[in-house]
Amino acid sequence: MARLRFSLVLVFLVACHVPSLLLAQGLSGSVGVGYAWQHTAGSGDSYASQFNLSPGFNLDELSLVSRAQDGGETLSLTAWGFGGAEPTRRAHLFVRPADRWRIEVDYSRRTSFFGLAETDLSPLRDSWELTRWKGKVTWEAGSAFRLTLAGLRGIRRGTADRAIFALNDLYPLHVGLDETMTEGSFRAESLSLPVHLAFEQSFAKYIREDRFSPNGTDTIFGGNPNQFVGAKTDRQDERKVPTSRLSAAYQRDRLEVTGGFLYSKSDLTATGMKSTLFDIDGGTVGRIEFVDSLLGSATQDTRNGYLRLGLGFGRGWTLRLIGDLRDSSTDGSLLGQRLFRVTNPAGGISEVSEPVDDASQFDVRDTAGRVELEKSFERWAAWIGGFAGSRDVSWRTTQDAARFDVNRRTSGGLAGVTVDLPARLHANVEFEKGSFTKYVFRTDPETVDRLTGRLNSDLGLGIHAGVRWRYERAENPSDVAGLRHHSRAFGFGGSWDSPSGRSNIGVDLDLVDLTTDTGLVLPTGANSVSTYDLSLISVSARVRQVINPVLLELSGTRVEDHGNTWPVDSWNASGRVTVSGPFRTDYSGFVQYYSYHESRGGRDDFRVTRYGLGIRRSFE
Amino acid sequence: MTALLRAARSVAAASLLGFVSLAANLPAIQQTEGKAEKPTRVDCAGCHEKEVGAFASGAHGRAMAAHAPDMLERSCVDCHGPAEAHLKDPGKGNITVRPDSKACLTCHAASGTLPLTSPAHTRNRVACLDCHISGHSRATASPLLLAPTGQLCARCHGSEASSFSLPFAHREGRRPYECSSCHSIHGNGRKARLSLAEKDGVCIDCHTETVGPFVYSHPPRQVSGCLACHLPHGSINPRLLTRHQIRDLCLECHAGIAAFHDLSKPRYRNCVSCHVAVHGSNRDPRLLDE
Numbered sequence: 001m002a003r004l005r006f007s008l009v010l011v012f013l014v015a016c017h018v019p020s021l022l023l024a025q026g027l028s029g030s031v032g033v034g035y036a037w038q039h040t041a042g043s044g045d046s047y048a049s050q051f052n053l054s055p056g057f058n059l060d061e062l063s064l065v066s067r068a069q070d071g072g073e074t075l076s077l078t079a080w081g082f083g084g085a086e087p088t089r090r091a092h093l094f095v096r097p098a099d100r101w102r103i104e105v106d107y108s109r110r111t112s113f114f115g116l117a118e119t120d121l122s123p124l125r126d127s128w129e130l131t132r133w134k135g136k137v138t139w140e141a142g143s144a145f146r147l148t149l150a151g152l153r154g155i156r157r158g159t160a161d162r163a164i165f166a167l168n169d170l171y172p173l174h175v176g177l178d179e180t181m182t183e184g185s186f187r188a189e190s191l192s193l194p195v196h197l198a199f200e201q202s203f204a205k206y207i208r209e210d211r212f213s214p215n216g217t218d219t220i221f222g223g224n225p226n227q228f229v230g231a232k233t234d235r236q237d238e239r240k241v242p243t244s245r246l247s248a249a250y251q252r253d254r255l256e257v258t259g260g261f262l263y264s265k266s267d268l269t270a271t272g273m274k275s276t277l278f279d280i281d282g283g284t285v286g287r288i289e290f291v292d293s294l295l296g297s298a299t300q301d302t303r304n305g306y307l308r309l310g311l312g313f314g315r316g317w318t319l320r321l322i323g324d325l326r327d328s329s330t331d332g333s334l335l336g337q338r339l340f341r342v343t344n345p346a347g348g349i350s351e352v353s354e355p356v357d358d359a360s361q362f363d364v365r366d367t368a369g370r371v372e373l374e375k376s377f378e379r380w381a382a383w384i385g386g387f388a389g390s391r392d393v394s395w396r397t398t399q400d401a402a403r404f405d406v407n408r409r410t411s412g413g414l415a416g417v418t419v420d421l422p423a424r425l426h427a428n429v430e431f432e433k434g435s436f437t438k439y440v441f442r443t444d445p446e447t448v449d450r451l452t453g454r455l456n457s458d459l460g461l462g463i464h465a466g467v468r469w470r471y472e473r474a475e476n477p478s479d480v481a482g483l484r485h486h487s488r489a490f491g492f493g494g495s496w497d498s499p500s501g502r503s504n505i506g507v508d509l510d511l512v513d514l515t516t517d518t519g520l521v522l523p524t525g526a527n528s529v530s531t532y533d534l535s536l537i538s539v540s541a542r543v544r545q546v547i548n549p550v551l552l553e554l555s556g557t558r559v560e561d562h563g564n565t566w567p568v569d570s571w572n573a574s575g576r577v578t579v580s581g582p583f584r585t586d587y588s589g590f591v592q593y594y595s596y597h598e599s600r601g602g603r604d605d606f607r608v609t610r611y612g613l614g615i616r617r618s619f620e
Numbered sequence: 621m622t623a624l625l626r627a628a629r630s631v632a633a634a635s636l637l638g639f640v641s642l643a644a645n646l647p648a649i650q651q652t653e654g655k656a657e658k659p660t661r662v663d664c665a666g667c668h669e670k671e672v673g674a675f676a677s678g679a680h681g682r683a684m685a686a687h688a689p690d691m692l693e694r695s696c697v698d699c700h701g702p703a704e705a706h707l708k709d710p711g712k713g714n715i716t717v718r719p720d721s722k723a724c725l726t727c728h729a730a731s732g733t734l735p736l737t738s739p740a741h742t743r744n745r746v747a748c749l750d751c752h753i754s755g756h757s758r759a760t761a762s763p764l765l766l767a768p769t770g771q772l773c774a775r776c777h778g779s780e781a782s783s784f785s786l787p788f789a790h791r792e793g794r795r796p797y798e799c800s801s802c803h804s805i806h807g808n809g810r811k812a813r814l815s816l817a818e819k820d821g822v823c824i825d826c827h828t829e830t831v832g833p834f835v836y837s838h839p840p841r842q843v844s845g846c847l848a849c850h851l852p853h854g855s856i857n858p859r860l861l862t863r864h865q866i867r868d869l870c871l872e873c874h875a876g877i878a879a880f881h882d883l884s885k886p887r888y889r890n891c892v893s894c895h896v897a898v899h900g901s902n903r904d905p906r907l908l909d910e
Contacts, residue, residue: 049788049858050787051791051793052793081792081793087792087793088792088793099686114858116858124890132826142687143687143691165894165908170887179829206829206831210910221887253722256736256737260816262816266833268833268834268902270835270902270903292903294903296835297835298832298833298902304816304817309737310737311736312736318736320737322737330832330837332833332834332836333835358905360835360837360905364843374743395837398836398905418744418745420745426744428743440839441848442872442873443869443872454744454776456775464775466775466776468778483872493774493778508778510778510779510782518871530871532862532863532868534856540785557782557785559786565863566857566864574794592794
């Protein structure tokens, strides 16, 4: 309670005194702070996996701007999320020390948690923080060109509870996550040449130094007398990725050409040892230690490019040609040894060493081309086109494994029309039909038959409405992929803004029906063939009403999945009342409600109510 | 392939040199071009004093003035078209009241978003001024936007916007990620580079640990990218997966698993319990170790 009182006093002092201090410095902007209480019923881990909000103090908003005499911004600072109640905190600083210079610094720290009871049948949990610093300095040489130097530093630290497979069983492993990413880049771009050119060179380095320890000695599912008693590692994985990119764009009334090319050569070096220690039958029989000391390396060459050409022939005719190329080649190797050491209760040691000398290779080359012809009239346009592509994949998992080669060819066509109808209606319909000869993975039948439509209307008097629908079908017979996929989606969105700006009402509805017959026979499934079945309804509504000096805001989203696979329903709703007071100060109170319910489970269900107070002050 | 690489490097180096050389001579070229006899903003201010003043003092006008003072002077006709006839006979019929995208692209010819080569937005009549302010009014969000990107994009991409309300979604607490956090709308900068470098490469901006090269890649990650298994905006399934149970997803490709994987036993129901390095491994071809 003392901590709460202290926080509330702190909130009040910040809100009251910071603006005065800032005004004295010639800054304008606003500052808003708040405090939230939270009541959680059900699984707190499940709630944290979805929202990760906490009770406590929060910086809702900070915005500071300093302007030069000509009115231009010379400094601005925005920030939110500091205090601990929200999982993300961010700050952005912009400085313009002189007309041609821009400096930007961006900071963010994101807290992530994941741990569900129902889907993860072993104790898999992630809890980590990702801190990122980004900086950018831009210099414009008048209207001629612009140079940019940028840097990025990302650090991920935290813990992950995993399982380790040993002695034909699963043991709990605790992993200390330690990852660092650093990138520097240089960019030069022309601003006024007939051809807009941009060249970028970047260099990125990524280091992972995760550390392990046993997270308990017994097996996760029980029934094994052997115990997990030790784990250690000094492993380090390091990647270096230099990347060059060149892009160009040329535009005239009837001709546009854009293109880009990227080359990257990534190098991986994985070093270090890992040791795990087990007591056989609780140590009565002896002790086993697995030690691996390995050196892994991999090199990946990537060459990607694209070209887009648009040609206007006059009288509304346009021809588009699009080409993409992606070519990547990876070679990997692993050297070292795996050691198996047995110590009997009397202290006798026997070792078996297995040398490791392995290699892998992975090549993928994608090409895609597309041609479209469009005819535009004043109130409508129609287009027709075709596309073709290839995917050539070749890989060998290990030195001794058979090479896997797939050459997939895709082709198809499309046609569409867009029309401006009376009563400010705008309609758009497109149909695409495609086929492919083989599949690389059953998860990627990219080419399907697809019909999409959209109808939007600006009815006047502040009323906007739109409907959208999509139908997808992929009937792949067993000799192609053995996968049948059907999806229907319908959406409606409507809103009304009062002419005075005091009222706003909006509603969105989304319906998605999706069925995928995977063609698999699962021993645990009720169906003879595994089917993923989703029937999703999502309804969102929002209301905003000003009754001076009170602002009322309500919003809510209801999600229901009636599909056979894993039916769930959830609520996400909030309400806020804001009262404007003297000295440009607003006082607010809010309530938020979150729920999640699984019809077949229940261990991850939760109901959470949050409520709180806030104060915001603006100053100029 | 080495020859191709060498050629590409030569083209890149030559382009950079050419660009620097042309850019160095550009101010002289532009001064010559800038002497065209066009009406200036002073001519327009005779009738449109309020609009001209608001533009000059606004962010767009100030940026023009900082870029090249002459640019601001010519700004009215550069955006609203030739004004000679309008000056003689004021009326809406002989002036472009709402400039189209081509006027903007005269200066903002950024690679990627041009009307002829970017059909989806063009066909649906989405122009620069549908998202950006012209400069006569105050921007609600940066850069010179009519509203925050999430609201702007949701006007047409409503299904994608509502995906962020699903139980598992890319959001920060209550806030959905900004669309521009991942989508490089104009094809510039780091996000565009990541997108070109990798299939679904923008994901690795934050999820750096999932990117290779690995000694042993998980092929779908390498070939099809993140979206082979994940839904990017939001999902009813944990970890934004396309299936609720991880095993259902894995088994779609790995139908011929070894017989000892008895799926009726809990220890075999979650594939990633053992195959922890699901995005790729540097030490085990079966992805049992990272």
